[in-house]
Amino acid sequence: MRAFARMSATELTLLSRDPGTLFFMVAFPLMLLVLHTGSERIAVLVPSYLAMILAIGGISALPGFVVTYRERKVLRRLATTPIAPLAVLAAQVVAQLVMGLAGAAIIVVAALAAFGVDAPAHPAPLALAFVLTVLMTCSLGFLIAAVARTVRVADLLGLMIMFPMIFLSGAAIPREGLPPSLRAIGEYLPLGPAVTALREGWAGTPTALPLLALTGIIVASTVISAALFRWE
Amino acid sequence: MTAIRVSALRKTYGANVAVDDVSFTVSAGETFGVVGHNGAGKTSTVECLSGLRRPDGGSIEVLGLDPARRRRALAERIGVQLQEAGLPDRLKVAEALRLFAAFYRRPDDWRQVMERWGLAPLARKAYGDLSGGQRQRLQIALALVGSPELVILDELTTGLDPVARRETWALVGELKAAGVTVVLVSHFMDEAEALCDRIAVFARGRIISLGTAAELMTATGTNSLDEAYLELVR
DSSP: OHHHHHHHHHHHHHHHTOHHHIIIIIIHHHHHHHHTTTOTTHHHHHHHHHHHHHHIIIIIIHHHHHHHHHHTTHHHHHTTSSSOHHHHHHHHHHHHHHHHHHHHHHHHHHHHHHSOOOOOSOHHHHHHHHHHHHHHHHHHHHHHHHHOOSHHHHHHHHHHHHHHHHHHTTSSSOGGGSOHHHHHHHHHSTHHHHHHHHHHHHHSOOOHHHHHHHHHHHHHHHHHHHHHOOOO | OEEEEEEEEEEEETTEEEEEEEEEEEETTOEEEEEEOTTSSHHHHHHHHTTSSOOSEEEEEETTBOTTTOHHHHHTTEEEEOTTOOOOTTOBHHHHHHHHHHTSSSOOOHHHHHHHTTOGGGTTOBGGGSOHHHHHHHHHHHHHTTOOSEEEEESTTTTOOHHHHHHHHHHHHHHHHTTOEEEEEESOHHHHHHHOSEEEEEETTEEEEEEOHHHHHHHHTOSSHHHHHHHHHO
16 A cells, blocks of 8 residues: 555656646646636536546556556566556556646636636536546556557557547537537547536536446446556 | 575577576575576576566476565565666656655665665656666665565666776675675676676576586686686587
8 A cells, every 4th residue: 555655646746747747737728718718618618628637638648658667667677576566557547636636626716716607516426527537538548558569659649539539529629619410429439428427517417327438438448458458 | 595496497488498497596695697698598587586477387486485476475575676677767766766665565764775875966866867877776776675685686787887887796795795695697707707606607598507607617627707608608
């Protein structure tokens, strides 16, 4: 447990030293929010941006970190110590969760204090949706890390999957503004149920379906990653 | 007391036989050299010793444990420095030592380890900014922070300048003085001669000779370990 706690704290420190992560997970969402000053959509955008922050971290940043560890033989070095291999990967998830919370805290505080957005209507379902979204985006990140052989491929795949997904699923722009055909595609992407669950938790009526969908994606993606993942 | 007992070890990768019928024992407190060309089976052998690879034949006991079955129990008691293993570039020296210390049940005080291995002035320096010699020094310190009874050092001084090499030798001498069992993999004969009590010469996956540096020279009728080695692998 001490090993896992220290590993998680170390991964969080490393993540906070990554300029790309810091900008895109913490500063960029606030910037977008400011650009929408005065917009009626801002109440919809805040929960959607939570999904965007987590997608940027879990889907586009995490694979590069993990594949770097494999390429540089960090995973191998750790395998000669008593820490459990799964604890090494789980520490990445903890780091993403905490960094996601930091990014979320900034836009939530700004939204409530400066943009007059109403406080979340259903905090518990919102929190559950947030945690499931972290696990879902990280599970996709591990899947990318499992199939990518090099850091370059991992980074590229991460961006190629994350970018279309945040736009089509309504995480970066409200899905109401999308043409119906694109919107239909977005609802079937893994981030679709995440956006739905987060929006329902903030201002709508929480339903079970998006949460179940997220759980299903987490399980499927984890099973496939576990089967394909190479430690060296 | 025997620290390592290897008998009839065999390791294959597809059709390629990396290690073939290798047997040796290492006593507690001994510094044991493993020398040979690239591809002679040195690294595969020590990877089996540290539990990173499962042998295809034969048996291994390290500190009384089977490394393949008791990897984590063994990892508590051994320290391993791996060839070409890195750390994240942005990880600082002190953070690395503190992290690795947290992996073990009874670690040494990582601050003392940092002090003892001359790393204190580098405490806040990132791994990516360290020189080759500094990285190697950190890797040795990380292998020792768990207070191991046995350490495996693979290609310890490859790529180091002569000054850094001699400094590293002195560090290995300190381990030996402290009674730690050391398995030293090298392809430098001067290093093996300076540091090792006994030396196993590997070629084509087998041990072709095993003894003290003096014994290897006598057996080959040569007067340097370099010449003895060349004679043996010829």
